[in-house]
Structure formats: structure tokens, C-alpha cells
Amino acid sequence: MSIQSEPISDEEEEIEFEQPAQNPPAPADELFDISTTVDPSYIISLIRKLLPSTMNPTSINDQEKNVSHSVGDDCWEEHGCVLWDLATSRTHAEFMVQNLILEVILATLTVSQSPRVTEISLGIIGNLACHEVSQKQIATVKGLIEIIVDQLFVDDTPCLCEEFRLLTLCLQGSEGVTWAHALQPETILSRILWIVENTLNPQLIEKSVGFLLAISESEDEVRTLVLPQLVKLGLPSILTNLLAFEISKIEGDERSPERYSVLDTVLRAIEALAVVDGCSQELCSSKKLFNLLCTMIKLTDKIEVATSCVTATVLIANLLTDSEDLILEINEDLDFLHGLLDIIPFASDEMEARNALWDIISRLLTQFQQEKMNSIILYKYISILASKIDIIEEELLDHQLTSSNQDQTGSERNLRIRTAALKRIDFIASQWLTLKDQVSPSDAYMVNERDLDRLKDCCRKYS
Structure with missing residues (x-):
């Protein structure tokens, strides 16, 4: 069944509600096995206090006699947040599941009209889902998966944030297929x-x-x-x-x-x-x-945004491989070449990104070998490449060191991609030397002859 919240006005075109309050975080790996001094009876008493009036309290199997059949939202929030926090511990999480926390939350989600109660409920299950044993138990409670998925229709941002966190964890777990069917x-x-x-x-x-x-x-x-x-x-x-x-x-x-x-x-x-x-x-x-x-x-x-730029580089390389005509969109884009070279230091730890960078550079420079040379563009390209010699030289040295630690197949592929790019840089640098007298110097694109010599030496050394 769908839990309906306040109707959305016609003017609202997107989901935009209050920012989530500070809530207990998902457990870090190092917290999974921490020892605990929390009295088990205290955890059971908290679970009892979350019981909605529609649920039979005798189903909670402990020796306590005083049970809150129904509590107000403020009290529910207080008790629920404590359980949310305790669920970061694997030991607590397993104990909570053994004492029917999932059944209590199922009953709560069935009757609750409070977005905050729903958020906390989803948050507790989300932390339980961080542990393998308790995560498996979520899928065994009849009706729980369905009502969790149904919370996607609650128009409340904090609830939806917890909903997607929970769904992501469960989809990646051993019961992922069960969740996929429900979705x-x-x-x-x-x-x-x-x-x-x-x-x-x-x-x-x-x-x-x-x-x-x-x-x-x-x-x-x-x-x-x-x-x-x-x-x-x-x-x-x-x-x-x-x-x-x-x-x-x-x-x-x-x-x-x-x-x-x-x-x-x-x-x-x-x-x-x-x-x-x-x-x-x-x-x-x-x-x-x-x-x-x-x-x-x-x-x-x-x-x-360095990480994002590295990902964008890999994507561009993949798109150029599948759609070669796209290179025409950037073959004379000097800002693109400049920006691409600036990404080199950020990609130094990722071989796939390094290969992507060199592959794009190689494809860009191929245009100069396949088409009639435009001396002005060539001049500007050489100016940019020479100005980045320090970055290029450092990358090539580091690339050589890391390649020696790779498997033979990977090393050969990396070398092939890099060598193709370096030979093309050397080629257009040589072409520039034969055409340089035909171009008037530009303040924006001055070529430092010393840097150009270093660039050529670098290309020949590492190719």
C-alpha cells in the first residue's frame, strides 16, 4: 500500500523539501565488530516502544511486562534514532533482527503518516542492510520488501534519501535478484x-x-x-x-x-x-x-572536480573509439587540448585514465597527418604542447616506472598507445620547424625553443 503525504500543489515542479536532519551515519567497516556494553534488555525495550497499537506486543519474546502500545511521534523519533545509531554495530544489528525489529518497522510503515517516522524506519533498515546476516533477514520478512519499495512514492526528500541508500545496499547484496524483481x-x-x-x-x-x-x-x-x-x-x-x-x-x-x-x-x-x-x-x-x-x-x-575531469576523459576516449567523426568537433579546439594536458597530473594513479589521455592526444594530432597542414593551428598546438613539457616529462617518467610493474599484456598496450601519441607530437614538432618562418609570432602563443627541444627529446626517448 502507498503511504500518502501532503498533496503537492500545482505550482511545484520538483521535489524540494527540508534538508535532512543530522542522522546516524551508515557504519564504517571498522565499526562492524566493535565490542558493546549496551544491555540487551535496553535494546529490546527500545524496540517495544516503537510498537504501533495494531501490533501484538506478546510477539516480542522477552521478560518485560510494561509495553508502550503506541507512542507519539516525538517519543518514537527519540527511541528510533537510538536504534538507528545502534544498528551501525553488527552485533547490535543481528540482535535487533532476532528480536523482531524488522516486524515492528513493517507494522510502523504500514500505519505511519509521519515522514520523519518513515525516514527513521528506513534509516534503521538501511544500517541493518550494511551487515550481511541482518541484510539477508530483510528479504525474509513477508511484505517488507514491497512496503519499502512503496516508500518511493512518499514525497519527502529525507525519506527518499534513506530509501535510495537502503535500496542501493540491498540491490548489491546476496538477495539482489529478489529486490530487482520488486523494482x-x-x-x-x-x-x-x-x-x-x-x-x-x-x-x-x-x-x-x-x-x-x-x-x-x-x-x-x-x-x-x-x-x-x-x-x-x-x-x-x-x-x-x-x-x-x-x-x-x-x-x-x-x-x-x-x-x-x-x-x-x-x-x-x-x-x-x-x-x-x-x-x-x-x-x-x-x-x-x-x-x-x-x-x-x-x-x-x-x-x-579533478576526479570528475578524469572520468570525463575516459568517457571521451570511449566515445571517440565508437564514433570517430566526433574528433572533428575538437580537432582545432585549443582550449580542449590545453585542458586535456592539465588533467595529466590528476590521472597519474589510474592507468585507464592515462591511456585515455594519450589516446585522445594521438587522435587529435592524427588530423595534422591526414589533412593539409594549417600553419597557424599547428603553431598554436606546438606552443601549448611545449608549454606543458614539465607535466609531460614527469608523466612519461612515472609511466615508465609503473609500466615495469604491470603484466606483459597490459604493458604492451599502454606502450602502444603512448608511443603513437609521442611519435605524432614529434612529427608535428618537426613540421613546425620547417614552417615556422611562415607564421608571425603571437603573444598569446609564443613557442619557447628550449622547451620545444626538450619536448622533441622527450618524445624520442620514451617512444
């Missing part, structure tokens, strides 16, 4: 996409897109049950539009840590979707997506 109906999937598309709350965007990311990264059976229908309902275009929205915030005056993490999650979701059969073609054919990714590369201040 399959088109009304459910349409509601999920509606939330993603309409909310302006950064935390809810991150949680809901993180859930979509979990689907794309799930085991084949789970992904097959849910993802094709999401794609049919417009997931690729929704993610692309959401990326445009987040980039507009980053380019504007709303640079904040919460926006950075949202942008990163959106890009990761697109990246995961782009490698799934049946989904990649629509993304690869999207010039809008390609242009948005290029905008990321050209951001002048990349420090706060």
Missing part, C-alpha cells in the same frame, strides 16, 4: 526516473543516481531485470540532462563540496552505462553528451 514494474521505475529528473536537492540527486549506478554495476541477472526498461524509459537522456545541470552549477557560482560529489556520481553512472550492451549506442551517438564532457575538460579550475 521491475514500470510504475516503480518511472517514479525513480521522475525523482532523478525533478529533484533539485543535491543529496537526493546523489543518492538516486548512486542507486542507478549500482544497477549498472550489479551482477548480470540483476542488471538484466531492471536496466533495459530504465533505458527504454529514457535513462540515457535523463543522465545527460542531469550532467548539463550539474556542469551549469559548477560553471556558475554554486561550487560547493556537495555539488562536486553529485557531479562525480552522475559521471560515474554515465560511464557505467556506456559499457553496457544495448545502452552504449545511444550515449555514443549523443553530441550533447560529448560537448558536455568537453566542457568539463576545458574548465579552468579543475582542482575541486
